[in-house]
Amino acid sequence: MNGFEYSRFGWDDPVYNLQNAEEIFRAKSLLNNEALANKLVLDAGCGNGRYSYSAAKSGAQLFSLELGDGVDSTAENLAEFPNVQVVQGDIFHAPFADNTFDVIYSIGVLMHTGDARKATQRLASKLKIGGSMSVHVYGQGNPFYEYIDRTIRKRTIHLSAPELRRFTQSAYRMRQWLDRLGVADQASRLVRLDSHPISIFSWYGAPIATHHTYDEVKGWLAESHMTIVDTANQPPRLSAIRRKSDRQSIGPLS
Numbered sequence: 001m002n003g004f005e006y007s008r009f010g011w012d013d014p015v016y017n018l019q020n021a022e023e024i025f026r027a028k029s030l031l032n033n034e035a036l037a038n039k040l041v042l043d044a045g046c047g048n049g050r051y052s053y054s055a056a057k058s059g060a061q062l063f064s065l066e067l068g069d070g071v072d073s074t075a076e077n078l079a080e081f082p083n084v085q086v087v088q089g090d091i092f093h094a095p096f097a098d099n100t101f102d103v104i105y106s107i108g109v110l111m112h113t114g115d116a117r118k119a120t121q122r123l124a125s126k127l128k129i130g131g132s133m134s135v136h137v138y139g140q141g142n143p144f145y146e147y148i149d150r151t152i153r154k155r156t157i158h159l160s161a162p163e164l165r166r167f168t169q170s171a172y173r174m175r176q177w178l179d180r181l182g183v184a185d186q187a188s189r190l191v192r193l194d195s196h197p198i199s200i201f202s203w204y205g206a207p208i209a210t211h212h213t214y215d216e217v218k219g220w221l222a223e224s225h226m227t228i229v230d231t232a233n234q235p236p237r238l239s240a241i242r243r244k245s246d247r248q249s250i251g252p253l254s
């Protein structure tokens with residue numbers, strides 16, 4: 001692996017691999033085995049399927065929806081699970097009837113759609129009454145963080161792939177240097193420099209990446225008649241909302 005190999009990111013990567021994928025999935029989705037086993041579940045924007053893998057292991061009857069052309073390698077990654085179907089499609093036009101799923105989760109996706117609120121509403125319409133929904137999006141940082149992020153991304157989203165790789169390598173070296181100095185956490189209040197090159201590459205290369213507050217996410221879920229039943233919060237990067245009413249939903253920010 002050259003540090004940029006996304007198709008198996010989460011499987012055999014030295015940092016993100018099957019040994020820790022499940023723990024990360026639980027922290028981001030707030031879904032446990034009981035919430036998933038034998039349930040009809042949608043992973044909305046599954047990417048390479050790393051979190052579908054964890055849900056599938058829990059015994060979910062899983063549909064993994066992904067817009068990108070990488071779905072073929074996603075299907076290969078999940079081929080061992082007869083309980084998973086990988087579907088290429090768009091959250092805004094998801095090929096499922098309303099009120100279909102017991103559980104819907106979406107990790108690190110809605111802020112890339114251009115309209116996270118509408119995407120949440122579209123997903124909520126696919127949820128059965130009494131079902132649960134988990135939404136994990138990027139949290140809004142302090143004004144300096146947001147300014148710096150906007151300024152860097154204004155340039156990086158226009159870089160070619162080789163240029164973005166070079167940018168990522170430099171940013172990753174800086175992150176390692178901050179780690180050695182023991183100041184990476186403090187620096188992360190001003191600039192996002194993940195501890196993995198793939199995360200840096202996708203953060204600075206994603207053409208659309210909106211950041212959201214708890215209140216916004218709560219508002220989106222309230223509009224879809226959901227009630228919070230649980231939250232987790234590690235600002236500015238991770239927080240979570242869990243709701244329960246006639247529908248339940250869970251919504252982390254990262």
Ligand SMILES: C[S@@+](CC[C@H](N)C(=O)[O-])C[C@H]1O[C@@H](n2cnc3c(N)ncnc32)[C@H](O)[C@@H]1O
Pocket residue numbers: 044045046047048049050051065066067068089090091092106107108109112113202
């Ligand atoms: C940052 S990746 C996260 C993937 C996966 N959930 C994970 O955490 O590994 C975001 C994914 O959302 C997908 N995506 C973006 N907009 C989408 C849409 N409208 N419908 C379905 N998938 C979408 C992208 O193609 C990409 O694979």
